[in-house]
Amino acid sequence: MKIITAIAEMRSLSVSHRMQGKKLGFVPTMGFLHEGHLSLMRCARQENDIVVASIFVNPTQFGPKEDLDRYPRDAEGDQAKCVASGVDVLFMPQVSEMYPEKPVVFVAVEGVSEVLEGALRPGHFRGVSTVVAKLFNIIQPHRAYFGQKDFQQCVVIKRMVAGLNLDVEVVVLPTVREQDGLAMSSRNSYLGKDERRVAATIWRALSEGDRLFRTGQRDAAALQGAVRSILLQEPGISVDYVEIVDPDGLRPQAVIENRTLILVAVRVGRTRLIDNLQFL
Amino acid sequence: MKIITAIAEMRSLSVSHRMQGKKLGFVPTMGFLHEGHLSLMRCARQENDIVVASIFVNPTQFGPKEDLDRYPRDAEGDQAKCVASGVDVLFMPQVSEMYPEKPVVFVAVEGVSEVLEGALRPGHFRGVSTVVAKLFNIIQPHRAYFGQKDFQQCVVIKRMVAGLNLDVEVVVLPTVREQDGLAMSSRNSYLGKDERRVAATIWRALSEGDRLFRTGQRDAAALQGAVRSILLQEPGISVDYVEIVDPDGLRPQAVIENRTLILVAVRVGRTRLIDNLQFL
Numbered sequence: 001m002k003i004i005t006a007i008a009e010m011r012s013l014s015v016s017h018r019m020q021g022k023k024l025g026f027v028p029t030m031g032f033l034h035e036g037h038l039s040l041m042r043c044a045r046q047e048n049d050i051v052v053a054s055i056f057v058n059p060t061q062f063g064p065k066e067d068l069d070r071y072p073r074d075a076e077g078d079q080a081k082c083v084a085s086g087v088d089v090l091f092m093p094q095v096s097e098m099y100p101e102k103p104v105v106f107v108a109v110e111g112v113s114e115v116l117e118g119a120l121r122p123g124h125f126r127g128v129s130t131v132v133a134k135l136f137n138i139i140q141p142h143r144a145y146f147g148q149k150d151f152q153q154c155v156v157i158k159r160m161v162a163g164l165n166l167d168v169e170v171v172v173l174p175t176v177r178e179q180d181g182l183a184m185s186s187r188n189s190y191l192g193k194d195e196r197r198v199a200a201t202i203w204r205a206l207s208e209g210d211r212l213f214r215t216g217q218r219d220a221a222a223l224q225g226a227v228r229s230i231l232l233q234e235p236g237i238s239v240d241y242v243e244i245v246d247p248d249g250l251r252p253q254a255v256i257e258n259r260t261l262i263l264v265a266v267r268v269g270r271t272r273l274i275d276n277l278q279f280l
Numbered sequence: 281m282k283i284i285t286a287i288a289e290m291r292s293l294s295v296s297h298r299m300q301g302k303k304l305g306f307v308p309t310m311g312f313l314h315e316g317h318l319s320l321m322r323c324a325r326q327e328n329d330i331v332v333a334s335i336f337v338n339p340t341q342f343g344p345k346e347d348l349d350r351y352p353r354d355a356e357g358d359q360a361k362c363v364a365s366g367v368d369v370l371f372m373p374q375v376s377e378m379y380p381e382k383p384v385v386f387v388a389v390e391g392v393s394e395v396l397e398g399a400l401r402p403g404h405f406r407g408v409s410t411v412v413a414k415l416f417n418i419i420q421p422h423r424a425y426f427g428q429k430d431f432q433q434c435v436v437i438k439r440m441v442a443g444l445n446l447d448v449e450v451v452v453l454p455t456v457r458e459q460d461g462l463a464m465s466s467r468n469s470y471l472g473k474d475e476r477r478v479a480a481t482i483w484r485a486l487s488e489g490d491r492l493f494r495t496g497q498r499d500a501a502a503l504q505g506a507v508r509s510i511l512l513q514e515p516g517i518s519v520d521y522v523e524i525v526d527p528d529g530l531r532p533q534a535v536i537e538n539r540t541l542i543l544v545a546v547r548v549g550r551t552r553l554i555d556n557l558q559f560l
Contacts (some may be wrong), residue, residue, distance in 0.1 A: 011447060019299060104391050105443025110384040130444075137445040163385025164410075165417040167291060 022049040026141030031055035032072040032186035036176040040145035045086035054091040061127030190271040198236035205230035220244040240265035302329040306421030311335035312352040312466035316456040320425035325366035334371040341407030429455040470551040478516035485510035500524040520545035
């Protein structure tokens with residue numbers, strides 16, 4: 001596996017692969033890799049000639065009071081995992097390489113960036129869409145892989161790709177979960193032992209929502225209330241939101257249809273966790 | 281010359297040229313072509329294997345009270361001029377092809393988009409940077425050509441290219457002028473005969489500025505005053521601004537140095553005209 005830190009080197013490698021007719025698959029990450037990331041890499045490995053992964057903890061998507069400083073890192077462990085998952089090229093730029101000056105250019109996706117996570121984390125998705133645009137322009141992939149756990153992020157990026165006519169296919173793969181159902185996330189490492197146990201409530205609540213859907217419940221308010229009350233029964237959890245929305249525009253729905261989603265954000269101690277489930 | 285109206289066809293043609301190692305030069309325009317545009321095309325012809333020009337009157341860069349509806353058009357004449365200037369591919373998409381839905385994705389360039397033209401035409405440069413990003417992503421050129429007449433636009437686009445790591449070299453070529461010095465512009469076609477004569481005052485005023493610089497004047501306020509007073513002596517002209525700025529950040533300068541610019545915007549009747557001169 002080749003490790004690249006310079007934009008110019010990454011770009012010229014991508015251009016030369018493209019000139020040879022190779023298909024490039026790209027998995028952007030912030031590192032501290034878990035099975036969710038690795039499932040994206042393995043899928044990219046199957047579908048492309050060259051697999052590029054990136055590790056870049058992007059400062060512009062963190063709010064001033066968020067966890068940029070303590071975001072978990074494990075460069076060595078991550079490299080071994082990338083090798084084992086079939087990554088050909090790992091792009092690991094420094095912040096100064098990606099942002100040589102104070103950033104003044106931003107890609108904004110109106111609407112879907114402003115609700116849910118966007119309402120609670122102002123500027124977050126502007127940071128995400130901008131850095132993903134930059135990475136797409138540097139790496140020039142044919143396909144890019146994202147996890148459904150960050151469903152809103154996937155919607156934002158798909159909109160950006162369409163709106164800017166980026167020549168990239170966005171592939172969204174299922175959330176990978178721990179044995180007790182907790183969605184894999186680098187931020188799970190923040191959780192103490194008791195918090196970790198409490199965090200499993202999220203999936204229990206979503207699963208109850210799914211059970212209600214399967215037994216015919218189509219009333220969004222009723223199902224939302226049931227999910228919310230399971231979360232609220234757990235004193236270690238504060239609920240940021242439980243919302244039932246359509247999968248394309250993330251607009252609140254009164255009636256649950258096929259493909260409608262339930263999105264959840266909670267705090268467990270100092271740790272914010274998100275998860276979602278699509279009714280299918 | 282090939283005429284293309286569909287994004288998918290344009291993109292696949294560009295990709296296939298790139299795969300063959302061809303260098304693509306791109307001249308984006310809003311049509312109603314004049315010698316300024318044609319000079320860009322001829323330069324692109326010399327420097328590249330394939331020359332792509334676009335004609336697209338981009339609605340998102342016009343304000344609600346601006347001249348979108350009456351912007352001059354001449355598709356047939358433009359096509360003949362493109363052929364004569366060595367264009368290989370003319371991309372002429374409909375508005376519905378470029379914006380199939382109400383646009384929600386925007387590229388914003390903070391700072392340099394907000395002064396001068398940006399202050400008088402809010403949202404103008406956001407529209408420009410977004411459509412240029414779209415066109416770059418569709419056409420995937422190695423080089424793109426712009427005229428110095430729209431100096432601020434060139435600065436905005438260079439910043440955007442750097443900020444989003446777009447793989448495009450931005451080439452800026454000198455303003456082409458009429459015999460009396462008026463900068464060529466599609467909007468000159470709006471001018472009545474008297475207005476056309478009045479409009480030549482802009483270049484007379486800028487030339488006086490240049491003469492003062494060459495005879496040693498380095499005080500920006502004094503030079504600016506001299507240029508402004510020439511413009512104000514012409515009753516057919518209203519001055520929007522006369523500003524002396526640095527060429528990279530467009531910040532006002534007190535002392536004129538090499539590469540400092542003077543930028544002028546005026547109205548002649550209903551027609552807004554801009555021009556500039558760099559002190560060298």
